[in-house]
Amino acid sequence: MRITDEVYVVGGGSTLGFGLSNAPDCHVYLIDGGEELALVDCGMAEGDSVDRIARNIEAEGLDLGRLRRLILTHYHMDHAGGAARFREQFGLDVLAPTGAVAALRTGDERAVALDVAKRAGYYAADYRFEPVEVDRELTEGDHVRLGNLQLEVYDTPGHCDGHASYLLVGRSRRYLFAGDAVFHGGRIVLQNIHDCSIQRSATSVEKLVGLDFETLLPGHGTIAVDNGPSHVRLAADAFNSLFVPKNLH
Numbered sequence: 001m002r003i004t005d006e007v008y009v010v011g012g013g014s015t016l017g018f019g020l021s022n023a024p025d026c027h028v029y030l031i032d033g034g035e036e037l038a039l040v041d042c043g044m045a046e047g048d049s050v051d052r053i054a055r056n057i058e059a060e061g062l063d064l065g066r067l068r069r070l071i072l073t074h075y076h077m078d079h080a081g082g083a084a085r086f087r088e089q090f091g092l093d094v095l096a097p098t099g100a101v102a103a104l105r106t107g108d109e110r111a112v113a114l115d116v117a118k119r120a121g122y123y124a125a126d127y128r129f130e131p132v133e134v135d136r137e138l139t140e141g142d143h144v145r146l147g148n149l150q151l152e153v154y155d156t157p158g159h160c161d162g163h164a165s166y167l168l169v170g171r172s173r174r175y176l177f178a179g180d181a182v183f184h185g186g187r188i189v190l191q192n193i194h195d196c197s198i199q200r201s202a203t204s205v206e207k208l209v210g211l212d213f214e215t216l217l218p219g220h221g222t223i224a225v226d227n228g229p230s231h232v233r234l235a236a237d238a239f240n241s242l243f244v245p246k247n248l249h
């Protein structure tokens with residue numbers, strides 16, 4: 001699904017997504033930087049999800065041979081569970097926030113809250129988190145060149161540790177890949193897990209509200225092609241009133 005000629009949605013389950021791949025995949029975004037393509041998050045690679053995402057990419061007339069990198073926003077399974085499979089199948093370099101790297105490399109199910117998420121029924125009890133090698137660690141202030149486009153890295157913990165958001169400087173507009181830091185309508189996702197923090201979420205939202213962009217591309221739910229910052233502002237206003245913004249769920 002084409003957002004513009006440089007950003008596409010190529011995957012995502014049907015619960016809070018477009019039914020482009022299998023549940024519970026997050027939105028899987030594709031950036032076309034000209035000489036190379038990059039994915040932002042990849043979902044869980046359960047069932048035929050990888051094939052569906054590959055077919056979606058080709059259906060946009062994009063060459064899978066140009067796919068070079070997978071950039072992760074955080075280590076939750078619906079965003080990164082399939083990273084090892086994507087890395088191997090497409091020969092991708094995996095880029096991830098520094099705080100997420102240890103858990104990704106070891107497949108530590110407690111660190112990524114998979115143990116409690118299984119008990120809560122979000123994932124099958126026999127699901128296993130396949131560790132993935134990370135080729136490049138990303139921290140605040142880093143820049144990633146994607147062909148003729150550039151990505152800026154912002155650390156945005158709160159939803160969980162090791163969470164980053166990415167500002168893409170496109171040819172005619174700027175996009176914020178917010179992961180699960182903030183959503184359309186100023187919603188957030190706070191969960192009863194060990195590394196979720198209201199205060200860190202508020203600090204991250206305050207950081208994002210100051211960025212210059214047009215298009216808000218969150219990890220789930222509605223996308224705002226224009227006026228993206230107005231949605232982040234709603235979350236910031238709630239935090240600034242000392243209340244917590246509404247949860248996405």
Ligand SMILES: [Zn+2]
Nearest residue numbers: 074076159180
């Ligand atoms: Zn998450």
